[in-house]
Every structure is written in C-alpha cells, then in structure tokens.
Amino acid sequence: MTAASLLAPIAPASAWSLLLVLATAAPARAAGPVVAVEDTLRTDVAEVLVRAPRVTLDEILDRVARGEARRDSLLRDQSFTATVRVLRNTSGRGTPELFAETVSKVYRKKPNLVRTVRLRQYERYPDKKGDDATLDSEFSPGMGEEIVNFAFRPANRRNYRFSIESRKLLGDHLLYTLRFEPRSALAVHEPSGRVWVDTKDYVIVRQEIEFRQSPVPLFLKSIRHMVVERTRTGEFWVLSRALVRMEFTVPLPKFGRSFDFGLAFSDYQLNAGLPDSLFAAPGSRAESGRMRVRVGGGRRRS
C-alpha cells in the first residue's frame, strides 16, 4: 500500500499536494523513488543585497568582555555541588584509578560570602594520622569564573592574539568559535586554545585549552588536553566542568606518571535569595577571588 492509496479517500489532487509539501519539508529524509514532479507552482523571490557590516573581531571581544561582566553582575548568589577528582594511570599502561575525590556543597553570596560543606571525601591512600588531606579544595566568593574567560578579561586581552575560526547558526543563536594564543613568542608555557561564544548573550559556552610547552618542565612533561565547559541553568551559563590530563616527567610513588584532574559543578541554584545566616563572617582564607585547590596534602599548621 502506497502513500497515494492511503490518501485516495480524501482527494487525489490534494493527496499529491500533501506529498509535495511533505517532500519539500524534509528533502533530506525523502528516500526512495520520486513519484511525481510538480512543475506548475512557481515563485520568484527578489534578491536582497545585505550591506550590513559583519561584526568585527574586536567588537566580538568587546562584547564578550561586556557579556561576561554582565553575567557576573546579574548573579547575586549561587549554590552548587562541586566535585574535585584526581585519577591516576589515565594513559599508557594500567587502568585509570580514582586517586582522590572530594564532593562539597558550596554556597556563595555577593559581595564576599562563601560557605563550603564537605559532603564526601575519598582518598586512595589516606594519611594514617588523618590530618593530611591529599586533595583539599577551597572556594572563593567570586562568581566571575576566571578559568573560563581569563583571555577575554580587559587586563589580559592585550596578551593574546584572537582569530575567528568558524561561525555556526543554531536556531536563533550564532555560535562563534574563536582561537586565541599568546602574543608573545616567549610565552610558550601560556595557554592557547579555542572558545565557543554564543553571540546572543556574548557568553563563553565552552573552551578547549592547550599548552605549547609545559609550564613546569622539570616536573610536568605535558598538559595533553584541557577542556572547560559551561552549562545553561535558567538564563545563565555557568561553569560545569574543567578537565585536564597531565603527565609527569618521572613517575611518582603511589601515583604514577599520568593523571587526570577534574572539577565538576552540578545542582546549581542561582539567585535563590540565600540568607546571610547561612554564612559565617567573611573568612580570611577565602577572599583571594578564585577557587584554590591544593593537591598532594601538606600538613596544616595552626
């Protein structure tokens, strides 16, 4: 039974018209023989010469800086679950193994309130005395997500060379892929990479980072791959993951040579009106403006 016979009870001509409509609506999916070719419907569309100037790279960079600043200014408070994870044996021989993981709930409120509730901590080789954490994470009150937009900040922009790599139209979003690299040839240790910018809000939605040479060749052989991702939560794009794979120059005892370091942020609540009573008075150690992660322990002295 063909499609034409199915539609026969309605009206043959209408059925052909419907087939034509369906065929033109989804040409890529219309596989199989061509039943008929409608050549009686014609239309002319007048040419339109678009003279609007294309947005320049400088303008994009300005707007990204403004978009990121705007995004930051609209955030009043946030809470999320943060997972900090280190895996060893992530390349070469051996199977990847979880070395340490910390899960925390973080509450932040402007201007400088932060509270971190440790939910879970796992260590492959815990310290016997219990006071020497392998993986220790501290979060700052800042919501600017410098790890995402460091190259686009007005203070840093002059240090990087930018270029447009591609444009992609996705629905009513125009997504630019920009490439950035240090302007100075001496800066072989500094990050370069690609960012994906949604030009609707001019926010960065993803970043891939590479290093031409290791920043610390004495210990670190290479940083093979680094990805920073954002996800949309309500109206905001927020940091969701930062993943990096690295390799030491020499294998470390109990740790090996290659390892992954991952930060994951989930369960975001934004501008929920967190009460001040949730927080202690602003602490001294958490006011540096960014997240700090200390790996490898080191006894806290007090």
Next chain:
Amino acid sequence: MRRARGGPLALVLLSLVASVGAARAHVVPPDSLLDAYVRGLSDSTDAWFGITAAPVDTAGLDSALAVGLAIPPGGRRANGTESRRLRFGWSPAPGFNRADGAQLGVGLSLRSPLPGRLTGRAQYTTGSKDVLGEAAWSESWRVRPLRSRLALRMAAGRWTETADRDHFDPLSATLNAVLWGGDRHQYLRRDGVRASLRIGDDRTAATIGWRDQLESSLRYTTRWTAFGGPPELESNDAVPEGRVRELALIADVPVPGTRFRAQAAHWTSDPRLWSDRQYRRTRFLLAGDVSLGRRFALVPQAGYGRLRGEVLPQQAFYFGGTPDIHTLERNEWAGAGRTFVRTDLVLVDDLRTLLHLPLPAWLPLQASVFAATGASWGRDPVTGVAQPTSRDWPHRSEWLSEAGGGLSWRPGLPDPLSTLRFEYAVPIGADGRDAAFTVAFKHPLGLLRQR
C-alpha cells in the same frame, strides 16, 4: 478540474501542516539546537576523559548535607575555611658570604587575628659571630576604584647586604661563595628600619620607600670553600660609615601598544632629610619582547643609571659579569654612570623536539644569540673604583661590546620563564678582554628587576 477541486483541501492541509510546525516550534525552546550542539561537544569530552568525566555518585550526599548544615557556620569543618586564629610557620634561612661566614638561622611567619602579617628572620653568623635578622609587618588592601592593591611593608633589623644595589641573586652568590669562592660582591652592614608603600596591579605600579639605616663596613672573615682554594676576592671593600636616610620613588609602567615595560627609579639622600649623605641616584630601564613569527622572539633590553653628589661604593653602578657585559669579571668596574643595551634572539622551540635529540622531557632546551654593548664612566681608570663626574653620558672610547650565543634550560621554577643559561661571549673590539663562558640563572627580561 480535479486540480481545482483539490485546491482548497490542499490549502487546508498546508495550513494544518504549518500549524503543527508552529505548535512544535512553540513547544521546543528556540535554544534547543544550541543546547544539543553544546551537549554533543560535551559528549566528545566524556569519551575522551572516560571515567574522569563520569557524573558524581550522589548516594548519601543529601544526608551529609543535612549534617553539614546543622553545624553552625564558621567552624573549620563546616565551611572549609579556617577562622583567623594564630598560625605560625617557619623555614630554614641559611646563607654564606666571605664577610659573615655561614649564616645559620630560621625564617618565621605569624598570622594573627590582628591585621597584617608578621614575619621575621634570625641568623647567627659563624665568621663575624654576630646575629642578623629582621622583624617585618606587611599588609595589603584592595583599592577598588583603581583596580589595584595598596601594600605596606615595614621592617626593622640588621642586614648584611651587597654594595651592588641593582643585581643580586642570593642563591647563585651563595653557591658560588660556598663551593669555590666565586662570589665577587662587596658586602656591608645596614642597621635600622625601612618601609615601602606600593600601589598597583600586576602591570603598573608606583612605590615610595623610606629607609633610615646606619651603614658600616664588614671585615673579611671566611676563607674556606667547599672545594678548597681561596676566594676570588681576598678582601671586602670598606664603606664610609654613616647614617643614611633615603627616600625612594619607583614607577613601573607598560609601554602602550607594546610588550615593553619601563621602569624609572630615583633614590635621594640629603642632609635636609637628616641624612649624613648627599646623593641622587637615578635609573631607567626598558625591556620587552618582539615576536618574529611563532618560533623566534627578539628581546631588547636597555638601562641607564647615574649617580650624582657623593659617590659611595654602596650607591655606585657596578659593571661586568652576567647582568651586563660577560667578558668582564662580575662587578669588575664601579662607576657614577652606567649604560647598557642587549638584544637576544631566542629560538623558542624546544630543541629536543626540533632536532629529535634523545634528551629527557625535563630538559627542554632553547637556543639563542645575543649582542650587547655598554659603558661605565665616572670611575678611576686604574683601580676601577667609582668617582664623581659631571658627565651624563660615556665617551665613545668607554663603550664595550660583545656578541655570543648559548643554550638555555627552562625548568619552569621559580617562574615559567627563567632559564639556566650556558652562554659563550666574544668581545668585540681590541681592548684586551677574553672570550668568556658563563652559567647563570636568568629571566629573559632580567634587566628589569623582578617585582
């Protein structure tokens, strides 16, 4: 006729299809395409990183959160931050020079509920059998309108310092002195107080400083070296004793539109500031880098210094050695004026990968060539000691030039750009200098003092 009958129905169907499409467009958010695209990229990340990218196991987290929130905020375990209680730290503070001998001591730091940070250092010197040290207080504040920080540091104590105020690397000087007596600095004692107030960010800064110190000579006390042999210098030059009260003004700015930085510094001491000395010491520095493609970097550096008034050894401009002209011995000359220009051409690529050298990964090597010229004036031509002069620029005959090349190893510590340089320099001009091979740990923009 048939076409005429079917026309209205087709239009109805068309409008039906259109309305279904419209309804779907209404249900599906317009951002779904972008979200799907970003999700696709994220899936590729999942595939690349494997279990590192796996979602966290949420079992038990809710109850842990309830327990955590039940603890009042402010406790260490509840918020992950520590309250501002007393925190004490220490580190060893060793040193060595031929005036003090071995310096054995500790460095201390204390954080308290009070504002600022207290640090201290105490050392016993085996040669001069003396106690050196300092107690310092420092604090910094954010200056939001200027997007800067204001930092204040005050210190009081007894120091052994080098007469060369411009270049001193304590690590290499100490190693040179301990191992084979190759330390060519002159040392003096300074007792008193000093303070500095700095405002700026990581590119632009202005500093005002003040010191009130008694300067005095140190005797030469220690001859021994680890590998035997006498020290290169068999004496430690005397300095005129006196109380010095000195005002310092330092500005460090980027040159707009370039990757160059300029630094201007002026130190003044005058009886009107209740000082025993009267001098004006001025120094200008300019350095930066120019990229020649992705493989080469040109690194020009230039400096000019001038001392007016009393020309004291501890204020003079020293000349020679790894900071400037390699084909002179370190600090061979001291003058009331110094000018120096050097340009390096650096191949930034790692020679291991470029030439497929079988070297370990921790040994990345860079190659470079350089040319340098400079002059020191306002000095006794026989003794090489600084003396007053009215000239602000050297004679043509006073210029010394050299060229050379070398290899650099970049360990990435203590900063990513500093390298251990093995350089061979050849003098240009018939003035009796010999070619020199030097090993020095340097920043590519070493002429600009690191902040």
